Amino acid sequence: MEKKLLHFCLNGEEMEVQVDPSASLMDVIRDDLEMTGTKAGCNTGDCGACTVILDGEAVRSCIMPALHVMDRNVETIEGIGSPDNLHPVQEEFVESSAFQCGYCTPGMIMSAKALLDKNPEPTGEDVREAIAGNLCRCTGYKKIEEAFLSAAKKVNSKSS
Numbered sequence: 333m334e335k336k337l338l339h340f341c342l343n344g345e346e347m348e349v350q351v352d353p354s355a356s357l358m359d360v361i362r363d364d365l366e367m368t369g370t371k372a373g374c375n376t377g378d379c380g381a382c383t384v385i386l387d388g389e390a391v392r393s394c395i396m397p398a399l400h401v402m403d404r405n406v407e408t409i410e411g412i413g414s415p416d417n418l419h420p421v422q423e424e425f426v427e428s429s430a431f432q433c434g435y436c437t438p439g440m441i442m443s444a445k446a447l448l449d450k451n452p453e454p455t456g457e458d459v460r461e462a463i464a465g466n467l468c469r470c471t472g473y474k475k476i477e478e479a480f481l482s483a484a485k486k487v488n489s490k491s492s
């Protein structure tokens with residue numbers, strides 16, 4: 333199939349990439365752009381490992397056609413922090429031991445960031461709702477919820 337030129341903003345940088353019209357956003361991010369922080373899990377929209385933020389909303393990139401993000405803003409885990417400069421959500425995941433194998437973690441963190449960007453003072457229920465589509469097979473959701481809530485406090489204390 334003839335490729336099409338996709339242009340979009342990824343982590344604040346303008347991107348242009350030739351994509352297969354049937355490619356998912358996840359495939360373009362991981363295979364074409366070689367950014368593998370976004371994880372591939374079920375490929376059916378059920379596990380949340382591939383979560384990215386599209387115009388402020390957490391979305392499953394494995395079921396999002398890549399061409400759907402034309403001229404839109406996408407954030408991936410690579411865009412929210414670096415090893416030397418972690419985002420508060422990343423810091424709290426480390427401090428709260430909110431991961432074991434870590435495979436679900438990038439998706440969880442993107443769901444957390446989308447929530448905190450919209451609602452800086454979430455309740456436990458808000459957090460549980462935000463990660464309802466993110467599966468974790470090893471850590472248990474309590475620690476993950478605690479990490480979200482501590483990150484919210486940290487974000488708020490930094491901005492006040």
Ligand code: FES
Nearest residue numbers: 373374375380394
């Ligand atoms: S890989 Fe996308 S939801 Fe599982």
Ligand code: FES
Nearest residue numbers: 432433434468469
């Ligand atoms: S830490 Fe292993 S799947 Fe969540």
